Amino acid sequence: MVKRCNTLFFKIILVVLTGIVCLTTGLSILNIRASQQAFVENFVESQDKIFQQTDRNIYNFFRDMTAVTSSISTSSTVEKYLTETDWEYTEEAKNILDLKQYLKQLPIEKYSDMNLVLLGIDGKTLNYNDSSLVMDGETLLHNYVVKKALENPKKLICQYEEGGYTDVMKDYPVIVLAKSISRDGGKNVCGITLLTIKEADFRRYYDGFTTSTNDLLILNQDNEIISSNREEYLKDSGETRKLFKIIKEMEKAHIKTMNREENGQITGYMVQRLQSTNYTMLGMIHPDMAFDRVYDFRYIISVTAFITSIVVIIIFLLVRQQTRPLYKLVEKMRGVREGRLNQFVKVEGSTEIRELSFTYNTMLDEMQQYIDKMMEVEKAKREAEIHSLQMQINPHYIYNTLASVKWLIWQGNKEKSVQVIDAFIRLLRNTISNKKEFITLKEEIENLKDYVIINQTRYGNSVNVEYYVLPDCEEQKIPKLILQPFVENAFFHAFPQGQQGTISIFARMSEGQLKVEIIDDGIGMDNQTVRTLLDKSEGQKEHFTGIGVNNVDDRMKLIYGQNYGILIESKRGEGTKITLCFPEKKEE
Structure with missing residues (x-):
């Protein structure tokens, strides 16, 4: 209310209205007194x-x-x-x-x-x-x-x-x-x-x-x-x-x-x-x-008020017509202050306002070009960094996976050995050979299944992974290896010392967005641990790649904007829930 009262439009209307009321009141009083004096005589x-x-x-x-x-x-x-x-x-x-x-x-x-x-x-x-x-x-x-x-x-x-x-x-x-x-x-x-x-x-x-x-x-x-x-x-x-x-x-x-x-x-x-x-x-x-x-003073006052109202309305419309372009410009500038750089304004109004609007649009266009150029540079750098992390398959992970396959062969379990080798080959192919940054949710789930097969071979079947993906979600495009770090983090931290548990992955469409939830019934985390998880990368030897939870959060903000990211809800002894939302985007 205070801001509205401080606008140019409000001040002009207030001054004009005050002047009209004072003038009308003064003239009415003088007219009535003169008429009264003549009438009395x-x-x-x-x-x-x-x-x-x-x-x-x-x-x-x-x-x-x-x-x-x-x-x-x-x-x-x-x-x-x-x-x-x-x-x-x-x-x-x-x-x-x-x-x-x-x-x-x-x-x-x-x-x-x-x-x-x-x-x-x-x-x-x-x-x-x-x-x-x-x-x-x-x-x-x-x-x-x-x-x-x-x-x-x-x-x-x-x-x-x-x-x-x-x-x-x-x-x-x-x-x-x-x-x-x-x-x-x-x-x-x-x-x-x-x-x-x-x-x-x-x-x-x-x-x-x-x-x-x-x-x-x-x-x-x-x-x-x-x-x-x-x-x-x-x-x-x-x-x-x-x-x-x-x-x-x-x-x-x-x-x-x-x-x-x-x-x-x-x-x-x-x-x-x-x-x-x-x-x-x-x-x-x-x-x-x-x-x-x-x-009849009521009639005189009514007529005067009516005429004054008509004049005020006309002045109101004229002033609003003249100040509306300026008000729109202020609204657009407020949007720029909030980070929306596409707030161009229509060039209209008086000569001064038109010149101001044109200069503002030019400045905004140049600023947008500069920011787009900087964003492209930053995006290229970030993509290179993510690609580099994807390419850096942890050697210890490879050694330990091959050792597990060797142990299966030594045991004579050829079928399991072939299953693990096939899963490992597919995982390497989709990680190293596939240069695409975005894949379908269905492909991401297949990568997760291969990763889970390898982990269960190495560490046993104490941790079960369940998938609940609705059909209308399978063709939605998401960044590659965006879900794997959370499943990996649950394997290593949610179920310590061979504790049994379940990791559930839910995917559904909600209000025009793809909503993916990764839920485990493990030991959970306190708020301090959650903050630590978001602040630094994990760097453990047994991890598949160098991509940590914080990398995923930064990556989503870089791709989709500051309104996107990850939401972690966890409580000691009750498990952890990870929520990721993606804009609707199907493969063309």
Whole structure:
């Protein structure tokens, strides 16, 4: 992973990617901030216009309510109905009819969601709408709003109540407007006018202003909240008290608009005194929140990320295309470092990389030619050395073999003598006369059999040799006399002092290779003896040739490469196993 991160390709991509991300991020932030600033300015300006329109809507409502209450206060018909007690039934019915005809002429008719109740000082009531009062007049006289209207006969009292006075409004929060009925300016009050509207219905007068990012509050003459699009403001809380404090600050500073940063967001406050009243309207706008809702940042980020990804992919492909030849060259050079000198690279890429690749190929070709020449020299020297060892038949071996034949003849065992002489002749012919370096496995096994016949004649039949060669292995080509040293070594060292035993030779094809195993059940060796066996040649007088185990290992590496050789597995008292593997090579 560390090596990959240190490559030229990775560094270029990292630098380019970092630059693109930084540039994209910076431009996106600048664009968003500029857009946000322009949006906030336009948003505040547009909301101020809507706020002014809302002010006019609410003003028109209170103007009409004021006109209704004022007209009722100066009406003799109303006064007569509320103060007269001795009515005949027909006369009272006529008076009620006249009174309703009069009320129909007032602006109350424009407000179908308003409820009008006339309340006399003695508890007499008249409900103008098609609904029923849920309490009698005596109880209604003890209502907080009614008492307040009686205490302030010249004022239009506006108050928020949790429930109305009729069966239609009793379960809903309402806004109650109350004013004393008096024709002499409040000196003699004969009743109370009660106008009731559901607080939820009243909100339609400022629906154009309130949104998920805008809030509005209406405060009465006592700075009590009578309506808001957020119900939590209708209850006394810490948030409500904070708003009252802001209103006082703005009125004290004689400003109508103010911006404050709260919890990392800008909140704009607008205060407006309703015309011709002492009611206050407070608007709150959240331009940052509105900006977040209008601008879909997830979409913007997704599009930006998509475009950035496309650019990065294009740059990635271009950079990879330019650096791939260089990367291939590095991979080939790594192979050369591991000893593989055939790692030529295709000349491609930019001019600089092409020149570098051409020079590398030339250098590699010259190096390969030099090494091939040196290998040929070394191979010739080694072949001469092996051939010389093969030709150097141990004189003592010849003397002792002939002496054994003589002894057989002296004993009169002509058949055995002929068998041994024939085996000895074949062995000498294949060793000295045959100039081939490679023979078939079948021929090598025949040489081993001749060698075993001679050894068993000289030393007896205490050591038995068994051959297990599969038919598909017989025509495989192997170096001449490659197996004999191991069988010879087993005869002399695995079974000392006439000990009986068996030498087994197995040959089979495995994964495209010829695998030969020479196994004995002799005394075995320790690791130190195995290392000694591989380090030096044996040089014993009784050996057939001067080829030792170490010569076989060197010879296989010279012929087949460093991945080939011999494997010796041995343990004291359990025997020895020699494994040799040869590439598949049949006689043509």
